[in-house]
Amino acid sequence: MELTLSDAIADYIEQRKKTKLEPLQKARDKLLENSDDPTQRSIATAQYNEAAAPIESAFNPENWLTDAAKRAKQISLATHAAKFTHSDAKASSMLVTDTHIGSCGYITTASLSNKAIDAVGNAAALDVAKLLKITVNNESLITQLQDKHIDALKAFTSDEALLSEWQGGFEKALGDEKLSGHTLTKQLYYPVNSDAMSEPHYHLLCPLFSSSLAHELHTQVTKTRFGEAKEIRDARKKGHFHPELAESFPATAVQNFGGSKPQNISQLNSERYGQSFLLNSAPPTYQAQSKPPLTSQSVLNREFNFKTSAFIREFKAFLAGLTAQDRNFKTRYKRDYVFVQPLIDCLFNHAVQIQSLTEHAGWSNNQNCQMKHQHALWLDVNNPNQSFQSEREKGDWLEVVAHDFSLWLLRKLENKQLYLLGDAEQKYFKKLCLHELKSFERHTQKLGEY
Numbered sequence: 001m002e003l004t005l006s007d008a009i010a011d012y013i014e015q016r017k018k019t020k021l022e023p024l025q026k027a028r029d030k031l032l033e034n035s036d037d038p039t040q041r042s043i044a045t046a047q048y049n050e051a052a053a054p055i056e057s058a059f060n061p062e063n064w065l066t067d068a069a070k071r072a073k074q075i076s077l078a079t080h081a082a083k084f085t086h087s088d089a090k091a092s093s094m095l096v097t098d099t100h101i102g103s104c105g106y107i108t109t110a111s112l113s114n115k116a117i118d119a120v121g122n123a124a125a126l127d128v129a130k131l132l133k134i135t136v137n138n139e140s141l142i143t144q145l146q147d148k149h150i151d152a153l154k155a156f157t158s159d160e161a162l163l164s165e166w167q168g169g170f171e172k173a174l175g176d177e178k179l180s181g182h183t184l185t186k187q188l189y190y191p192v193n194s195d196a197m198s199e200p201h202y203h204l205l206c207p208l209f210s211s212s213l214a215h216e217l218h219t220q221v222t223k224t225r226f227g228e229a230k231e232i233r234d235a236r237k238k239g240h241f242h243p244e245l246a247e248s249f250p251a252t253a254v255q256n257f258g259g260s261k262p263q264n265i266s267q268l269n270s271e272r273y274g275q276s277f278l279l280n281s282a283p284p285t286y287q288a289q290s291k292p293p294l295t296s297q298s299v300l301n302r303e304f305n306f307k308t309s310a311f312i313r314e315f316k317a318f319l320a321g322l323t324a325q326d327r328n329f330k331t332r333y334k335r336d337y338v339f340v341q342p343l344i345d346c347l348f349n350h351a352v353q354i355q356s357l358t359e360h361a362g363w364s365n366n367q368n369c370q371m372k373h374q375h376a377l378w379l380d381v382n383n384p385n386q387s388f389q390s391e392r393e394k395g396d397w398l399e400v401v402a403h404d405f406s407l408w409l410l411r412k413l414e415n416k417q418l419y420l421l422g423d424a425e426q427k428y429f430k431k432l433c434l435h436e437l438k439s440f441e442r443h444t445q446k447l448g449e450y
């Protein structure tokens with residue numbers, strides 16, 4: 001025989017009664033096991049019957065439903081609960097049961113076909129919420145109350161007045177009679193109409209926290225981490241086949257609500273042990289794709305300037321702090337090996353990245369290439385053009401690259417208020433760069449040497 005909603009409600013009340021009677025039954029059974037005295041056994045049974053009588057009466061379906069209907073006003077069924085924003089928020093929670101999957105491309109509470117209904121209010125009355133949420137064949141007391149009837153409760157009484165009392169009591173759990181907001185919900189409304197004569201309209205930028213959506217996310221994430229999903233992950237780690245698809249939610253965070261008493265926030269929050277998962281919303285990380293510098297006029301381009309900015313800043317600070325007493329070998333050594341040499345190394349590292357673009361070999365032959373020819377001879381080392389390689393082997397471009405580097409460095413270090421750099425420094429920087437550049441070129445793999 002198919003289970004009906006009335007049967008499920010009766011089973012729920014019976015289970016709650018058994019939970020209340022269980023401690024009394026254990027105490028009675030313990031006395032009966034430890035005594036063979038008929039008098040003692042009779043007393044134990046009588047004590048149990050006396051203590052169990054008010055519980056049996058209270059959990060008579062008609063009595064319990066009457067009491068539950070009176071207590072229903074202490075809770076509010078909701079999909080959006082105010083206390084998730086702030087535990088002291090006195091705003092009304094909202095129950096949204098409509099389902100609408102639009103084409104906006106966003107997942108919202110309305111997108112859920114089966115919403116988990118939450119309950120907020122007096123934690124002692126959450127048993128009433130569980131009663132209202134019992135669902136059989138997609139029907140519950142909540143849906144019946146919204147349709148203005150409680151046919152499932154007719155199995156427990158034939159008194160129409162009592163049924164009307166139950167219906168009126170349970171309807172109070174569907175939402176507050178008077179809706180109200182509160183500053184602690186931190187809702188932000190943005191005006192959207194510019195006509196001062198018309199009724200104001202607003203966009204709600206900060207809506208109430210959707211416990212139903214959070215519960216669905218918690219369910220889906222948990223499902224991918226336990227049960228059969230664990231077997232799928234273990235098979236994947238071991239390199240074994242598994243017929244099911246491996247699903248995962250990487251880089252999730254956990255937000256806790258309610259501290260040690262999650263039931264003070266809501267019923268579903270208590271079922272989640274106060275946890276709510278947050279999906280990773282960090283912006284994507286991009287790995288720069290190396291491309292030939294077709295639009296750059298020099299190897300000393302914007303990218304190189306960015307890479308050397310910290311070195312230049314430290315070099316300028318060093319020069320600004322020099323005094324007449326610093327004209328010695330120690331200072332010159334520090335200048336060459338602590339500041340100039342790292343800049344030259346940075347230049348070579350930058351060049352290697354461009355020379356390594358073997359899949360773009362010959363990029364300097366492109367008619368849109370703006371690179372200075374001598375710099376292109378250095379960087380497009382794998383150019384298959386024979387005349388290009390012949391010109392490259394002559395090495396005349398070495399002087400030009402070193403000269404351009406020295407001029408670039410002199411321009412970057414310029415500070416006429418604190419020190420002056422001139423032709424002597426430029427020639428020295430060129431000398432250092434040219435010496436290192438010749439050594440670098442001797443160790444560079446040429447076309448056909450791979």
